[in-house]
Amino acid sequence: MKNEFIFAGAPYSNSAPLVDKLTEVDPRVRVFNDHPASLVRDLKAGRADVALIPVAHLFAHPELTMLKGLGVAADGPVRSVLLKCNKRMGHIKTVGRDPASATSNALAELLLKKHFKQKIEMHDFQSLENPDAAVVIGDRALCADPGPAGDIDLAEAWKKMTGLPFVFAVWAVRSDFPDIEAVTDIVHQAYAAGFQAMEEIAERFAGKLGGTTIFWLDYLDHSIHYKLDKQDLEGLNLFKKELSTSIKY
Numbered sequence: 001m002k003n004e005f006i007f008a009g010a011p012y013s014n015s016a017p018l019v020d021k022l023t024e025v026d027p028r029v030r031v032f033n034d035h036p037a038s039l040v041r042d043l044k045a046g047r048a049d050v051a052l053i054p055v056a057h058l059f060a061h062p063e064l065t066m067l068k069g070l071g072v073a074a075d076g077p078v079r080s081v082l083l084k085c086n087k088r089m090g091h092i093k094t095v096g097r098d099p100a101s102a103t104s105n106a107l108a109e110l111l112l113k114k115h116f117k118q119k120i121e122m123h124d125f126q127s128l129e130n131p132d133a134a135v136v137i138g139d140r141a142l143c144a145d146p147g148p149a150g151d152i153d154l155a156e157a158w159k160k161m162t163g164l165p166f167v168f169a170v171w172a173v174r175s176d177f178p179d180i181e182a183v184t185d186i187v188h189q190a191y192a193a194g195f196q197a198m199e200e201i202a203e204r205f206a207g208k209l210g211g212t213t214i215f216w217l218d219y220l221d222h223s224i225h226y227k228l229d230k231q232d233l234e235g236l237n238l239f240k241k242e243l244s245t246s247i248k249y
């Protein structure tokens, strides 16, 4: 058994209930944050043993294994994964990806092509000066004003299309990691403690980013959920299937 477990989370408030208490539940744990899109590289390079990776990267890397039971999910509007529209639906041709995201960029492309039946091109954020719409995730999306032609909440659109919740990110390890049981135990204990501390976490983000404690509590405790049930797994599997058949990502 290793004497140190390195965990990597995302720098968003929705990571906090999963990540905040990790070091308290086990003295072997060290934690750092990185953009979700970079976490798969951290895992593969051995900079992290356990990371909260975008599910799109989990699907693309069969050498990774998901830890069971927890993730960052939404059943209906998530409020922090948005397509911010400069033009109205029907006029959207170019879409900027959020450079920090993997899952939401793929979800936006899937929904625009399949659900909204638009002919669109996805572009890296920097390569496009004024996209017709842009994917924005995390606290930046949650706290921003709506785009000139409004916002589309991507978890809400997914729910309308499929009737299912959507899972954005899950804890994962390299499949040959020897202590899967030990770290699974740690993430569940940390979430149990994080859940108890939800109000304290909400207060901290209200102090840091503005808004009331109730606003953050509502987001972390209602818009997002962390315990994955059968429906969540159904949503996850359907997304995997849709990505493999409908779009390249």
Ligand SMILES: C=C(O[C@@H]1C=C(C(=O)O)C=C[C@H]1O)C(=O)O
Binding pocket: 010, 012, 014, 015, 036, 037, 053, 054, 055, 072, 078, 080, 081, 100, 101, 102, 103, 104, 105, 137, 138, 139, 168, 169
């Ligand atoms: C719901 C969210 O989910 C995030 C979205 C991710 C993605 O698009 O790849 C990755 C990690 C999640 O934290 C959010 O941060 O707003």
